[in-house]
Amino acid sequence: DAKTTQPNSMESNEEEPVHLPCNHSTISGTDYIHWYRQLPSQGPEYVIHGLTSNVNNRMASLAIAEDRKSSTLILHRATLRDAAVYYCILHFYGSSNTGKLIFGQGTTLQVKP
Amino acid sequence: DGGITQSPKYLFRKEGQNVTLSCEQNLNHDAMYWYRQDPGQGLRLIYYSQIVNDFQKGDIAEGYSVSREKKESFPLTVTSAQKNPTAFYLCASSIRGQGEEKLFFGSGTQLSVL
Numbered sequence: 001d002a003k004t005t006q007p008n009s010m011e012s013n014e015e016e017p018v019h020l021p022c023n024h025s026t027i028s029g030t031d032y033i034h035w036y037r038q039l040p041s042q043g044p045e046y047v048i049h050g051l052t053s054n055v056n057n058r059m060a061s062l063a064i065a066e067d068r069k070s071s072t073l074i075l076h077r078a079t080l081r082d083a084a085v086y087y088c089i090l091h092f093y094g095s096s097n098t099g100k101l102i103f104g105q106g107t108t109l110q111v112k113p
Numbered sequence: 114d115g116g117i118t119q120s121p122k123y124l125f126r127k128e129g130q131n132v133t134l135s136c137e138q139n140l141n142h143d144a145m146y147w148y149r150q151d152p153g154q155g156l157r158l159i160y161y162s163q164i165v166n167d168f169q170k171g172d173i174a175e176g177y178s179v180s181r182e183k184k185e186s187f188p189l190t191v192t193s194a195q196k197n198p199t200a201f202y203l204c205a206s207s208i209r210g211q212g213e214e215k216l217f218f219g220s221g222t223q224l225s226v227l
Contacts, residue, residue, distance in 0.1 A: 032212035043117075043203050043218030044156070051213070087155060091212040101216065103148070103156035 020073040022088030037084040119219035136204035144210030145187035163210040
């Protein structure tokens with residue numbers, strides 16, 4: 001199964017951009033790249049996802065490398081409410097693994113005021 | 114409001130006891146999932162189901178059982194065979210379980226052993 005690798009932790013200053021990297025060198029052609037974030041004692045919250053092209057939504061942007069072996073979640077202006085654990089996940093879509101998501105360790109983002 | 118409801122929020126298990134965690138969704142989603150999270154760790158998949166009366170084992174299914182008799186319900190039983198059940202359990206759902214869909218998570222159940 002394809003896995004993702006993320007840094008354990010990152011720090012950012014409030015109102016500055018944050019780039020959260022993720023490596024997924026064994027990604028398959030039909031795997032979608034998802035990002036979720038989790039606050040303490042809560043369920044994860046969807047942030048963004050993509051397949052090949054860069055994606056933007058109101059929460060963040062997702063930059064996907066041309067070879068798809070890595071991606072970067074971009075928070076354009078970090079706020080204190082963005083402090084959370086961020087998970088980069090591959091969502092399998094294939095005959096044997098349809099519907100199965102694999103979560104890694106995640107990156108703990110600290111935002112300093 | 115549509116969403117996923119997990120109950121109870123906190124649950125205590127005695128040695129040798131089976132306990133069942135409830136997960137209900139009113140989103141009309143076909144796919145449902147159970148994850149386990151240990152302190153400071155990521156989520157690990159226990160079971161998932163893409164259709165009523167069908168489910169597949171995830172990475173850590175031993176000591177757990179599930180049923181999917183109704184579309185909106187996916188209860189998880191932690192059996193006495195699970196020797197280290199203390200963890201945060203999360204239920205999730207998606208429309209059909211396909212790669213482009215996002216998951217919706219419940220607020221979790223914290224299970225502890227007495």
